[in-house]
Amino acid sequence: MKLADSNENMPDSNRILHHLSDFPALNQKINGHQLVYLDSAASSQPPSCVIDAIAEYERNDHANVHRGVHTLSHRATEVYENSRDKVVSFINAKSRNEIVFTRGTTESINLIAQSFSRSSLKKGDKIIITHLEHHSNIVPWQLVCEQTGAKLEIAAIDETGEVNSQALINMLDDKVKLLAISHVSNALGTINPIEKWISVARDRHIPTLIDGAQAVPHMSVDVQELDCDFYAFSGHKMLGPTGIGILYGKEEHLDKMPPWQGGGDMILEVRFSGTTYNELPYKFEAGTPNISGAVGLGAAISYLQDIGMDRIKTHEKEILAYMTAELKKIDGLRLIGTAKKKASVQSFLLDDIHPHDIGTILDNQGIAIRTGHHCAMPVMEYFNISGTARASLGLYNNKTDIDRLIESIGIAKKIFN
Ligand code: 7TS
Numbered sequence: 001m002k003l004a005d006s007n008e009n010m011p012d013s014n015r016i017l018h019h020l021s022d023f024p025a026l027n028q029k030i031n032g033h034q035l036v037y038l039d040s041a042a043s044s045q046p047p048s049c050v051i052d053a054i055a056e057y058e059r060n061d062h063a064n065v066h067r068g069v070h071t072l073s074h075r076a077t078e079v080y081e082n083s084r085d086k087v088v089s090f091i092n093a094k095s096r097n098e099i100v101f102t103r104g105t106t107e108s109i110n111l112i113a114q115s116f117s118r119s120s121l122k123k124g125d126k127i128i129i130t131h132l133e134h135h136s137n138i139v140p141w142q143l144v145c146e147q148t149g150a151k152l153e154i155a156a157i158d159e160t161g162e163v164n165s166q167a168l169i170n171m172l173d174d175k176v177k178l179l180a181i182s183h184v185s186n187a188l189g190t191i192n193p194i195e196k197w198i199s200v201a202r203d204r205h206i207p208t209l210i211d212g213a214q215a216v217p218h219m220s221v222d223v224q225e226l227d228c229d230f231y232a233f234s235g236h237k238m239l240g241p242t243g244i245g246i247l248y249g250k251e252e253h254l255d256k257m258p259p260w261q262g263g264g265d266m267i268l269e270v271r272f273s274g275t276t277y278n279e280l281p282y283k284f285e286a287g288t289p290n291i292s293g294a295v296g297l298g299a300a301i302s303y304l305q306d307i308g309m310d311r312i313k314t315h316e317k318e319i320l321a322y323m324t325a326e327l328k329k330i331d332g333l334r335l336i337g338t339a340k341k342k343a344s345v346q347s348f349l350l351d352d353i354h355p356h357d358i359g360t361i362l363d364n365q366g367i368a369i370r371t372g373h374h375c376a377m378p379v380m381e382y383f384n385i386s387g388t389a390r391a392s393l394g395l396y397n398n399k400t401d402i403d404r405l406i407e408s409i410g411i412a413k414k415i416f417n
Contacts, residue, residue, distance in 0.1 A: 019047070019307065019395070019396065020396055020398075022047040022048055022049070022303075022396075023045045023046070023047050023048075023396050024048055024051070025037075025045045025046075026045055026396060029366065030363065030366040030368070031363065031364050031365070031366055032366070033365050033366025033367075033404075034366055034404075035366050035368065036366060036367045036368065036397075036401045036404045036405065037368050037394070037396070037397070037401075038367060038368055038369045038391040038392060038393065038397065038401065038405060039368045039369055039370045039390075039391075039392060040217070040237070040344070040392050040393060040394035040397075041186050041214060041237070041344060041345050041370070041374075041390065041392030042370050042392070043236045043237060043242065044217060044236065044237055044238060044239050044394045045239070045394065045396065046239050046240065046241065046296070046300065047239055047300075047303050049299050049302070049303055050239060050240060050241065050296045050299045050300050050303065051296075052299075053295050053296055053298070053299035054241060054292045054293075054295055054296045054299075057076075057079060057291070057292050057295045058292055060075075061075040061076050061079060062076065062291075062292075063075070063076040064076065064288055064291075065077040065080045065081075065265075065288075065289065065291055066265055066282070067265075076291055079291070079294075079295050079298070080289065080291050080294050080295070081096075082298060083294040083295060083297055083298030083301075084096050084099050084101070084281075084294070086297075086298045086301040086302065087099045087246055087248075087297070087298075087301065089301075089305075090216075090221075090301045090304075090305065091216070091221050091222065091223045091231065091246075091248060092222040092223060092224050092225070093223055093224070093248055094224060094251070095251060096281065097251050097254070097279070097280035097281055098223075098248055098249055098250060098251050098254065098280075098281070099246060099247075099248060099281055100246070100247040100248075100249065100254070100281045100284040100285060101244065101245075101246065101281075101285055101289050101290070101293075101294055102232075102244075102245045102246065102247050102284075103243055103244070103245060103290070104213075104234040104235070104236070104242075104243070104244070104245035105134075105136060105211060105212075105213040105232045105233055105234045105245050106136040106234075106245075107245065107247075108230075108232035108233075108245055108246065108247035109136055109137055109140050109180070109209070109211065109232050110136075110140045110260075111247055111260045111284060112140075112178075112180075112209055112230055112232075112247070112249075113140035113141060113143065113144040114140075114144065114260050115257045115258055115259070115260040115284075116178075116207075116230075116249075116253060116257050117141075117144045117148075117150075117177070117178060118144050118147055118148060119257065119258050120177065121144065121145075121148035121149075121150040121177055122148065122149070122150070123148070123149030123150065124149070124150070124151070124175060125148070125150040125151070125175055125176075125177045126150060126151050126152075126153050126173075126175045126176045126177065127141050127144075127145065127150060127151070127152050127153070127176070127177060127178045127179075127180060128153050128154075128155060128168070128171050128172065128176055128178070128179045128180070128181075129141060129152065129153075129154060129155070129179075129180050129181060130154065130155040130157065130163045130168065130181055130182070130192070131154050131155065131156055131157040131163070131378055131379065131382060132157055132161070132163060132182055132185040132187070132188065132190060132192070132376070132379060133180075133181075133182055133185075133211065133376070133378070134182065134186050134187075134211065134213070134374075134375050134376055135375040135376065135377070136211070136375070137180055137181075137182060137211045138152075138378070141180060150177070153171060154378075155167060155168035155171060157379075157382060159383075160337075160338045160339050160340075161185065161188035161189075161190045161336070161337040161338065161339045161379075162190055162339045162340070163190070163192060165193055165196065165197070168197060169196075169197070169200050172200060172201055172204050172206055173204075174204070176204075176206050177206070177207070178206065178207055178208070178209060179197060179198075179201045179206055179207070179208045179209070180208075180209040180211070181194060181197060181208070181209075181210060181211065182210070182211040182212075182213075182214065183210050183211065183212045183214065183215035183216075183221070184212075184214035184215040184218070184343045184344070184345075185214065185337070185345070185376070185379070186213065186214045186345065186374055186375070186376060187336075187337065187345070187347060187373075187374040187376035187379045187380075187388070187390070188336065188337030188339065188342075188345065188347060188379060189214075189320075189337050189339070189342040189343055189344055189345030189346060189347075189392075190337060190339040190341070190342060191215075191339070191341040191342060191343050193341075194208075194210055194226065194228070195226060198210075198226055198227055198228050199227070202227060207229040207230070207253070208228045208229050208230070209228070209229065209230040209231075209232065210226070210228045210230065210231045210232070211232055211233075212231050212232060212233040213232070213233050213234050213237055214237065214343065214344065214345070215233075215343070216233040216237070216238050217237050217238040217239070217304075217344075217394070217395075218312065218313060218316055218343045218344050219309060219312075219313045219343065220309035220310060220313070223248050229249065229250050229253055230247065230248060230249045230250075230253070231246075231247075231248040232245070232246065232247055232248070233245060233246050234246075235293060235296065235297040235300065238297075238300055238301075238304065239300040239303060239304065239394075240293070240296050240297040240299075240300035240301075241292070241293045241296040241297065242293075243290050243293050244290045244293030244294055244296065244297050246297075247284070251280060254280050254281070254283075254284070255280060257284075259277055259283050259284065259286070260284060260286075261284075261286040261287070262275075262286055263286035263287045264286065264287055264288070265278065265282055265285055265286060265287065265288075265289075266278050266282055266283050266284065266285060266286040307395065312395045313343075315395060316343070316344055316393050316394075316395060316397075317343075319393055319397055319398065319399065319401075319402065320342065320343070320344060320345075320346065320393060322399050322402055323346055323391060323393070323402045323405070324346055326402055326403075326405075326406045327346060327348055327406070327409075330350070330406070330409060330410070330413070331413075332350060332351040332413070333348055333349070333350050333351075333409070334348060334349045334350075335347070335348050336348060336349060336383055336385070336388045344392050344393045344394075345390060345391075345392045345393075346390070346391050346392075347374075347388035347389065347390045348388060348389055348390075348391075349385065349388060349389065350389065350409060350412065350413065351413065351416065351417070353412065353413075353416050355371035355372065355386075355387045355388055355389040356371050356372070356387075357412070357416070358371060358389045358409070358412050359371035359389060361408065361411060361412040361415060362389075362405070362408045362409070362412065365404070365407075365408040365411060366404075367404060367405055367408050369389055369390060369391045369392075369405075370389075370390045370392070371387060371388070371389050371390065372387040372388075373386065373387045374387070374388070374390060391405055
């Protein structure tokens with residue numbers, strides 16, 4: 001993938017469109033119509049370079065990591081560890097010891113809940129989350145609260161989908177042992193002011209965990225600048241494969257945390273009299289890891305970095321603004337999630353049509369959106385609805401995609417009225 005030199009003076013949106021041919025899955029017809037993929041918040045489409053990197057690894061280098069003296073094992077170890085280095089640079093971690101490969105955001109958060117939190121929480125301690133969270137930043141805390149007697153407290157949102165920032169800050173008292181918050185809401189697209197919250201939490205000696213699943217694909221993230229303690233994200237939402245994700249953690253925490261899962265690779269010595277654990281980050285990577293997934297994630301990072309996260313952000317911001325403006329023009333359409341700062345996502349309802357019916361009619365027109373509660377049932381409960389239709393963007397979307405969406409919503413309206 002290369003940016004054509006002759007396009008250096010094009011507006012960002014046009015330059016990014018240059019990469020459309022990099023995404024093979026987008027080049028197909030669904031139900032007789034050119035596919036318009038507006039479900040990247042659920043999972044993004046991988047570019048050819050990611051698919052090729054995985055195929056090349058499987059064809060030539062497949063072996064287990066960290067344990068063989070033979071050439072293929074060395075190669076597998078090298079590509080796996082190279083990907084870790086790419087993650088270090090992508091989020092500007094201080095060291096590769098801070099980057100743990102996991103199955104995804106969900107596993108990263110569960111790791112923190114079961115290692116960092118479970119080993120230190122006492123009855124009466126508190127964990128704070130917001131009303132905006134994905135289930136994977138709710139249920140792990142409910143579990144660990146049941147296990148320890150700690151309490152989960154929820155920072156409220158308003159009808160635009162913004163968290164009441166001052167109320168959240170007021171909740172951060174000396175009983176709070178973790179602030180676990182999404183960077184960007186998957187159901188509403190709200191970008192939370194995490195910089196401010198992290199800074200207040202830091203002043204009050206409260207560690208912070210950021211669920212960055214919906215942020216990392218759309219904007220540059222610098223964990224040192226944020227100064228968060230933990231940051232979690234998934235490969236498959238940032239053009240990479242499924243089954244691979246990252247837990248970033250400050251070394252001072254990871255060092256002290258007990259292992260979460262036991263098995264091969266996470267140990268130095270195993271005896272029946274006792275076991276000693278491997279150094280970071282391997283202490284948290286028990287068993288044979290998802291090597292091809294890491295390779296694919298590394299290729300995705302290179303692809304994103306080649307284009308530039310700031311350019312991606314600018315492009316998506318323009319498309320999101322266009323989509324929101326066009327949706328607003330539709331009679332009977334209600335936007336759910338109208339925060340001032342948003343990324344990538346627009347949820348909506350149309351007249352009294354069930355979101356699943358909208359999704360089905362759109363699919364008949366070749367448009368892929370997600371419908372339902374988006375694993376954010378408390379958000380739906382707040383708005384007193386069972387679900388929404390949600391269009392979400394990736395860097396490969398353009399205004400023509402939005403025009404097709406709007407046209408198809410018009411068709412849905414006609415069918416139902
Ligand atoms: N956190 C957020 C904010 C998410 O959006 C998601 C997935 C997760 C955590 C879990 O990520 P996983 O890769 O471990 O599954 N969100 C969605 C979605 O919006 N539609 O499908 C999955």
